[in-house]
Each structure stands twice: as C-alpha cells, then as structure tokens.
Amino acid sequence: GAGVSQTPSNKVTEKGKYVELRCDPISGHTALYWYRQSLGQGPEFLIYFQGTGAADDSGLPNDRFFAVRPEGSVSTLKIQRTERGDSAVYLCASSSYLSDTQYFGPGTRLTVL
Amino acid sequence: EDQVTQSPEALRLQEGESSSLNCSYTVSGLRGLFWYRQDPGKGPEFLFTLYSAGEEKEKERLKATLTKKESFLHITAPKPEDSATYLCAVQPGRDDKIIFGKGTRLHILP
Numbered sequence: 001g002a003g004v005s006q007t008p009s010n011k012v013t014e015k016g017k018y019v020e021l022r023c024d025p026i027s028g029h030t031a032l033y034w035y036r037q038s039l040g041q042g043p044e045f046l047i048y049f050q051g052t053g054a055a056d057d058s059g060l061p062n063d064r065f066f067a068v069r070p071e072g073s074v075s076t077l078k079i080q081r082t083e084r085g086d087s088a089v090y091l092c093a094s095s096s097y098l099s100d101t102q103y104f105g106p107g108t109r110l111t112v113l
Numbered sequence: 114e115d116q117v118t119q120s121p122e123a124l125r126l127q128e129g130e131s132s133s134l135n136c137s138y139t140v141s142g143l144r145g146l147f148w149y150r151q152d153p154g155k156g157p158e159f160l161f162t163l164y165s166a167g168e169e170k171e172k173e174r175l176k177a178t179l180t181k182k183e184s185f186l187h188i189t190a191p192k193p194e195d196s197a198t199y200l201c202a203v204q205p206g207r208d209d210k211i212i213f214g215k216g217t218r219l220h221i222l223p
Contacts, residue, residue, distance in 0.1 A: 004156075031209065033209075033210065040215065041215055042117075042200055042202070042213030042214050042215050042216055043157065043200075043213050044213070045210040045211070045212070048209050048210055050209070055209065056208070056209065056210060059210070091156055091157070099162075100144060100145045100162065100204055100209075101145075101147070101159055101162050102147075102159075102211060103159055104149075104156035104157045104158070104159075105156050106155055106156045107155075107156050
C-alpha cells in the first residue's frame with residue numbers, strides 16, 4: 001500500500017482481557033516502530049524492529065506487552081491482562097534503510113473499560 | 114537525559130498572522146531533528162528532517178530552522194487549514210528511536 005496501515009482503528013476491551021494490534025508497514029521498509037500516545041502528549045517509544053528481530057524494546061512498560069514481526073513485514077503488538085492505564089492511541093511507524101525519517105500510520109485507539 | 118521541550122503549548126493566530134513555534138532540545142549527539150503535523154484522530158504526518166545547525170527547509174508556508182540547541186518552525190501568512198498540532202522530535206546519535214515533545218496546538222482563525 002501507499003502508507004502504513006493499522007488495524008483495528010478502534011478497540012474497546014475489558015480490564016484483564018488480551019488484545020492484539022496489527023501494523024502493516026510501507027512496502028520495502030525494513031525498520032518498524034511502535035509508539036504509544038496519551039491525550040495531550042507526544043508519542044512515546046515502545047519497541048523497534050530491524051527486519052524480524054527486536055533491536056530495541058527498552059520502551060515496553062512491563063512484561064504484559066510483547067511484539068512480533070515474524071516475516072519482517074507485518075507486526076503485531078500484544079497486550080496481556082489489559083489495565084485501564086493501557087488506554088491510549090498506539091501508533092506504528094516504518095522507515096527504509098536509506099533514511100532516518102519515520103512514516104506513521106493512523107493509529108489504533110485502545111480503550112480499556 | 115535526552116529531552117525535547119516545545120513552546121508555546123497552544124497558539125491562536127488570525128489568518129495571515131505569521132509566527133514561530135519553538136523546539137528546544139538536549140540530546141547526546143543529534144542524528145536528526147524532525148517536525149510532524151498531527152490532525153485530530155490521525156497519525157503524525159512528516160514535514161521536515163534537519164541534520165545540522167544552520168540547515169533550513171521550506172514547504173509552502175512552513176520553514177524549519179535548526180541551531181545547536183533549538184529548532185524553529187516558522188509559519189508565514191497561515192491559513193485556517195494550517196490548524197493542527199505540530200510535533201518536534203529528535204533522534205539521538207546512538208539510537209534509532211525518536212523522542213517527541215508534547216507538541217504545539219496551533220489554531221488559525223479565519
């Protein structure tokens with residue numbers, strides 16, 4: 001596709017449930033990033049993939065958060081035992097090996113009731 | 114600690130009234146400074162990348178400049194469609210992640 005896509009656009013879940021958020025990067029982009037954005041704040045880094053491997057997961061808040069990118073393209077962010085504090089917009093970005101510029105998707109708004 | 118501070122938090126301008134947004138940063142070896150525009154309910158949209166002090170880039174009514182401690186986004190004769198949140202971000206020399214400021218909410222009144 002022309003840009004980064006994310007599904008679903010909105011996800012409402014109950015406290016304690018498991019959720020998966022999907023990111024489809026720009027075709028050919030080798031680097032993929034996940035960020036989280038709370039209301040009135042800038043995006044906050046979670047994890048970065050170069051190819052299939054997680055090159056930097058220092059932003060994951062705790063072990064309830066996990067992300068995979070098994071074939072070096074699509075990535076899934078997985079959150080176990082969701083808490084109300086996990087409510088935010090989860091953004092995905094990708095970049096090519098030729099440039100540091102990260103291009104963002106529209107985000108998934110996660111609401112934990 | 115790597116940090117980005119944007120000011121003002123919010124700015125209201127009349128259509129045609131030029132102004133500047135500020136982004137102050139501290140970072141270990143700047144690899145790049147980025148400006149993004151974000152509309153409500155949307156992801157950040159890339160505007161500019163600046164790499165070294167003295168560099169300038171322009172796009173329509175926007176011009177971004179960079180010094181060793183800060184960057185400015187100058188808006189010339191803005192229109193209502195320029196209303197958005199403008200985000201500044203830095204990439205430290207040792208990292209691939211980028212660190213964002215909280216943004217400046219810009220509102221252009223017709």
